[in-house]
Amino acid sequence: MSAKIGAWCAGVGLMAATSVLGLWLFGNAPELRRQLVLASLGCALICVAVIALQQRSSGGRRPLGEVVAAECTQAAEEAHGSTAELVSAPLTLPSRRGQQLRSLAWVIGISTVLIGVFALAVGAPQRSELVERIHSAGAEFGVARAEKVSDIQRKSSRGKDPYTATVVVQLPVNAGGVPVSATVKATTKKPLSPGDPVEVLYAPAQPRLGAVAGGERSLGSELRGETMPAYMRWLFVAAWVLSCIAAVSHVSTKHGFRSYSRLGKKDKGIRGHYTRVGGLGASAEHGSQGKDIYLEIRTDAGRVYFRTNFRKRGLPEVMEGQQLWLCWDAQRGARGSRISPSRTPAALVFDTGLVVHGMVSVDEARLLNDSGFSVEKLGTSPIEDRMFRLFDFRSQWPLFVEPLVLQTCVVVIACAALLTFDVATGWRWAAGIVGFLGVFAASGAYLSEDTPTKLAAE
Numbered sequence: 001m002s003a004k005i006g007a008w009c010a011g012v013g014l015m016a017a018t019s020v021l022g023l024w025l026f027g028n029a030p031e032l033r034r035q036l037v038l039a040s041l042g043c044a045l046i047c048v049a050v051i052a053l054q055q056r057s058s059g060g061r062r063p064l065g066e067v068v069a070a071e072c073t074q075a076a077e078e079a080h081g082s083t084a085e086l087v088s089a090p091l092t093l094p095s096r097r098g099q100q101l102r103s104l105a106w107v108i109g110i111s112t113v114l115i116g117v118f119a120l121a122v123g124a125p126q127r128s129e130l131v132e133r134i135h136s137a138g139a140e141f142g143v144a145r146a147e148k149v150s151d152i153q154r155k156s157s158r159g160k161d162p163y164t165a166t167v168v169v170q171l172p173v174n175a176g177g178v179p180v181s182a183t184v185k186a187t188t189k190k191p192l193s194p195g196d197p198v199e200v201l202y203a204p205a206q207p208r209l210g211a212v213a214g215g216e217r218s219l220g221s222e223l224r225g226e227t228m229p230a231y232m233r234w235l236f237v238a239a240w241v242l243s244c245i246a247a248v249s250h251v252s253t254k255h256g257f258r259s260y261s262r263l264g265k266k267d268k269g270i271r272g273h274y275t276r277v278g279g280l281g282a283s284a285e286h287g288s289q290g291k292d293i294y295l296e297i298r299t300d301a302g303r304v305y306f307r308t309n310f311r312k313r314g315l316p317e318v319m320e321g322q323q324l325w326l327c328w329d330a331q332r333g334a335r336g337s338r339i340s341p342s343r344t345p346a347a348l349v350f351d352t353g354l355v356v357h358g359m360v361s362v363d364e365a366r367l368l369n370d371s372g373f374s375v376e377k378l379g380t381s382p383i384e385d386r387m388f389r390l391f392d393f394r395s396q397w398p399l400f401v402e403p404l405v406l407q408t409c410v411v412v413i414a415c416a417a418l419l420t421f422d423v424a425t426g427w428r429w430a431a432g433i434v435g436f437l438g439v440f441a442a443s444g445a446y447l448s449e450d451t452p453t454k455l456a457a458e
Helices: 002-026 030-057 064-078 097-122 129-136 216-223 230-254 362-368 393-400 403-418 425-450 453-457
Strands: 140-154 163-171 180-188 197-202 211-213 267-278 294-299 302-307 323-329 343-350 354-361
Touching: 002 030, 002 097, 002 230, 002 393, 030 393, 030 403, 064 393, 097 230, 097 393, 097 403, 097 425, 129 197, 129 211, 129 216, 163 197, 163 211, 180 197, 180 211, 294 323, 302 343, 302 362, 323 362, 343 362, 354 362, 403 425
Parallel strands: none
Antiparallel strands: 140 163, 140 197, 163 180, 197 211, 267 294, 267 323, 294 302, 302 354, 323 343, 343 354
16 A cells, blocks of 8 residues: 555656646746646645655554565565475566656656756746736837936946946837836946937837836746746756656666566576675675675575665565575676676566566676576476565655655745745745755655664664
8 A cells, every 4th residue: 555655646746846847937827827836736745745644544654674574574474484496487577667667756856856946946936017017008129219328337247238227218109199208227238328229118008107128038038927038948948858868877777677577588597595785885794895785696606796776775684595596687788888788687586485676787697697597498487376576665665754854845845835926036045945955855864764773873
C-alpha cells in the first residue's frame, strides 16, 4: 500500500510542479494563471498531507534499516523458508522499470521545482497598475514628442540604454482631438532633448489615463500579460530540457535502460554468495575501500562489485553468506569502444527468492564471461514457478521519510504560492531564496536517510 501511495503522490507532485512551471512561463491571463498555479500547488500540498497521514496510520515513521530488514524477512517468508539451490538461473525476473522511472522522476522533479521557484521569483505576476488601466482602455504603442526633459541621469552600469530622464510628452491624438500631456520615465541610449521622439504605451481612447515610456521590446511581454520576456522564458525551458537530459544520463548510469525482466541469449549467470557491503563511506565494520558503495559478491571466478542504490547500507547481516545467482547482460559494452557504457545491467537472484537489481562494471563482466553460463542454455529450473520478490525498499519511501522533509515541502509550496501575488521586491526575493534553499534542504534530508545510525551518532 505504501508503495502505491508513494508512486501516486510522486506522480501527482511531478505533474503539479511541471504544470506550475508551464503555466508561469506561457500563461498570459494573469488572474486565470494565478488560479491554476494555486490549484496545482494545492494538489502538491494534498500529496504531502496524504504521505503524512499514511505514515501516521502505519504507526509513525519507521527507520530505514527497519524497512530494509522487513523487506528481506518478507521475501524469506514468501519463499516458505526454502534454501534449496536454484540449479539454473530463472528466465523471468521482477522488472526494474519502477526503479528506473522513480530515478528519472527524482532528478526531473527536483530540477523542475528549483527552476520553477527561480522563475516565480524573477517573473512579474501581473501587469503594473498603470499598464493594467491602459490595457483595459485599449492600449497602443505610439511615438510622442518630448516637451520638457529633466532629471537626466546616467546609469552606473553599462548597458544598451544608459540614460534615464523624467520627460513630459505630448501624446498623439486623433485629428481634432485636444492635445494631452503625460509625464513618463524614459530610458534611452542618448540624452533626450525637447522635441525628440519618445516611444510610449497609451490608450488613444482615454489619453488622460497617462502613458508609460517604452516600446514593444521593453513593454510587449507585460502588455500581453506574460510574466517575463520571451528570451527569458526559453532560457528556463532550455534549463529544464538540460535537466531532463541529465536525468536520462543518471538512469543510464544507475540502472541502464533494460527493464531486465526477461533474460535471454545475451545474458549470462554464475553462482556465488553475498559477503559484505564496501566502498568509500561504507560502515566501518564492512570496510571502506573503493570509490563508491557496492555489494561484494564471491563467485568461483573471483570477487565482483555489484553496484546498487543501497548507498551506505548493505543487505541485512542475515543475508551474508547466502547463495545466489549473479546474472548480467554480457553484450552491453562488450565491444569496448570509446562510446561503450562502463556498466552493464545485472541482478542478484537469491535462493530464497529475493531479487536485487543493479549494475556491474563492464570490465568485471568481461572477466566473468568465460566462467559464466548462458542463461538461455541452462534451461528452466525445477522451481522456476517460485514467487520472486523484488528488493526495492525505496518504493516504501512514505514509511521512512522524515517529517522534517514534509514540513520543508510545505514551506516551499507556501513560498511558491506567495510568489504568484504582487508583493514587494524584497519579500519576493526573500520568498524565492527560502523556497530555493528549502528544495535543497528537503533533498538533503531525504538522502541522509541512508546514513547508518552509528555513523550519524559519531
